[in-house]
Amino acid sequence: MGVEETTAPVANVPWQQITPDAARRLVIAAVEAFAERGYHATTTRDIAGRAGMSPAALYIHYKTKEELLYQISSVGHCLALRLLEDASSGEGTPADRLAAAVRAFTRWHAEHHTTARVVQYELGALSEEHLAEIVDLRRRTDRVVRGIIQQGVDAGDFAVPDLAGTTLAVMSLCIDVARWFGSERRRSPEELGGLYADLVLRMVRPAAC
Amino acid sequence: MGVEETTAPVANVPWQQITPDAARRLVIAAVEAFAERGYHATTTRDIAGRAGMSPAALYIHYKTKEELLYQISSVGHCLALRLLEDASSGEGTPADRLAAAVRAFTRWHAEHHTTARVVQYELGALSEEHLAEIVDLRRRTDRVVRGIIQQGVDAGDFAVPDLAGTTLAVMSLCIDVARWFGSERRRSPEELGGLYADLVLRMVRPAAC
DNA sequence: GCTTGGCCTAAGCGCTTGCTCAGCCATGAC
DNA sequence: GTCATGGCTGAGCAAGCGCTTAGGCCAAGC
Numbered sequence: 311m312g313v314e315e316t317t318a319p320v321a322n323v324p325w326q327q328i329t330p331d332a333a334r335r336l337v338i339a340a341v342e343a344f345a346e347r348g349y350h351a352t353t354t355r356d357i358a359g360r361a362g363m364s365p366a367a368l369y370i371h372y373k374t375k376e377e378l379l380y381q382i383s384s385v386g387h388c389l390a391l392r393l394l395e396d397a398s399s400g401e402g403t404p405a406d407r408l409a410a411a412v413r414a415f416t417r418w419h420a421e422h423h424t425t426a427r428v429v430q431y432e433l434g435a436l437s438e439e440h441l442a443e444i445v446d447l448r449r450r451t452d453r454v455v456r457g458i459i460q461q462g463v464d465a466g467d468f469a470v471p472d473l474a475g476t477t478l479a480v481m482s483l484c485i486d487v488a489r490w491f492g493s494e495r496r497r498s499p500e501e502l503g504g505l506y507a508d509l510v511l512r513m514v515r516p517a518a519c
Numbered sequence: 520m521g522v523e524e525t526t527a528p529v530a531n532v533p534w535q536q537i538t539p540d541a542a543r544r545l546v547i548a549a550v551e552a553f554a555e556r557g558y559h560a561t562t563t564r565d566i567a568g569r570a571g572m573s574p575a576a577l578y579i580h581y582k583t584k585e586e587l588l589y590q591i592s593s594v595g596h597c598l599a600l601r602l603l604e605d606a607s608s609g610e611g612t613p614a615d616r617l618a619a620a621v622r623a624f625t626r627w628h629a630e631h632h633t634t635a636r637v638v639q640y641e642l643g644a645l646s647e648e649h650l651a652e653i654v655d656l657r658r659r660t661d662r663v664v665r666g667i668i669q670q671g672v673d674a675g676d677f678a679v680p681d682l683a684g685t686t687l688a689v690m691s692l693c694i695d696v697a698r699w700f701g702s703e704r705r706r707s708p709e710e711l712g713g714l715y716a717d718l719v720l721r722m723v724r725p726a727a728c
Numbered sequence: 729g730c731t732t733g734g735c736c737t738a739a740g741c742g743c744t745t746g747c748t749c750a751g752c753c754a755t756g757a758c
Numbered sequence: 759g760t761c762a763t764g765g766c767t768g769a770g771c772a773a774g775c776g777c778t779t780a781g782g783c784c785a786a787g788c
Binding site for chain 1: 644711
């Protein structure tokens with residue numbers, strides 16, 4: 311509903327793939343509102359108002375308020391997955407690729423922290439079927455990162471006693487950026503990505519030398 | 520309202536300091552409900568029902584639904600702060616104390632992940648005055664952890680290029696446990712505390728030897 | 729035995745919520 | 759011209775919300 315199946319490159323302008331224009335304006339308004347106050351505290355009147363429409367206009371483009379959330383969650387998760395897959399299939403050592411993945415994933419959560427907040431913290435409001443789809447996307451995301459770390463271990467570059475646990479910690483660190491980013495202004499998404507890539511490499515590096 | 524000022528030891532039985540019994544039952548019911556569905560999606564009827572009372576009984580013990588949230592948030596933040604202060608003022612090297620702090624903080628977020636979820640993710644629903652109080656508690660919490668890391672740097676035990684950023688990352692890692700813990704059963708709070716203490720020590724350890 | 733005060737309930741008030749519906753208006757095909 | 763169509767609005771419905779009120783029950787104090 312509103313998303314075109316496309317192999318077009320991931321745009322830097324967000325939500326470009328959503329048409330028509332009114333549907334896109336609604337999604338952007340919903341992201342803002344959901345990020346600010348949460349899904350349940352946001353009214354359909356508020357969303358429609360931010361998009362410059364009457365409440366009824368929302369239901370021409372989306373069957374329910376939940377479908378709007380699903381749209382945001384779906385697009386966001388697909389984007390995050392593609393970011394990680396790109397980093398994973400890049401050039402260089404496992405350390406290079408892990409650093410690239412963490413940098414990209416962190417940057418995305420910082421740069422689009424409003425979207426990321428909705429994507430990461432409002433899963434509970436999805437319907438059962440929609441949630442199942444999203445959970446599957448998250449599993450795939452996890453697998454990509456675990457794969458990179460596994461390769462580093464196999465190559466002898468990393469020393470990781472608990473692969474699943476370390477993967478979880480790495481993902482968790484990046485995701486939590488969405489929670490606090492914006493409340494402290496001093497750090498840019500790029501700087502943060504660099505810092506986090508460094509910290510993660512330290513986590514997987516062998517202790518002795 | 521319901522909290523006794525006390526220097527008694529932190530009890531393992533949660534909410535023991537809240538009297539009378541009915542007020543405590545309400546708090547416990549509210550924690551469950553808020554953690555499951557979020558503050559805004561929880562009704563006062565649901566809370567009262569879980570506590571075995573009529574909706575009106577809630578308002579004998581708490582002026583508003585928000586005051587219940589504040590109670591939970593306040594007690595939770597004080598508890599977390601005390602955990603970290605205890606670890607910070609303990610014996611041993613900075614590395615020992617940092618490990619102890621991370622282990623305790625992580626364990627708490629895992630063991631009481633329902634409470635922690637409310638404490639960490641429902642701040643936005645607090646009133647302005649209550650939020651200000653809580654934000655102050657969080658600043659103090661942050662300072663404690665930064666203090667430990669600073670001591671390690673001063674002693675030459677740690678090599679940390681960005682003190683504030685690393686502190687943020689350490690706290691963030693522990694806090695995010697509340698988001699996902701419970702969805703994967705395999706790990707106990709103790710194991711997770713050990714794993715995270717190890718990962719954090721790796722993050723602050725000097726690279727060369 | 730009566731009063732007091734703490735704790736509770738049934739009923740419901742005023743309001744907001746997600747969502748619907750009848751109808752308006754610009755556009756484009758014929 | 760005319761008629762269908764897609765995008766939109768104003769008005770409003772049924773349900774559910776946070777919270778209040780009037781009053782009942784019962785143990786403790788005198």
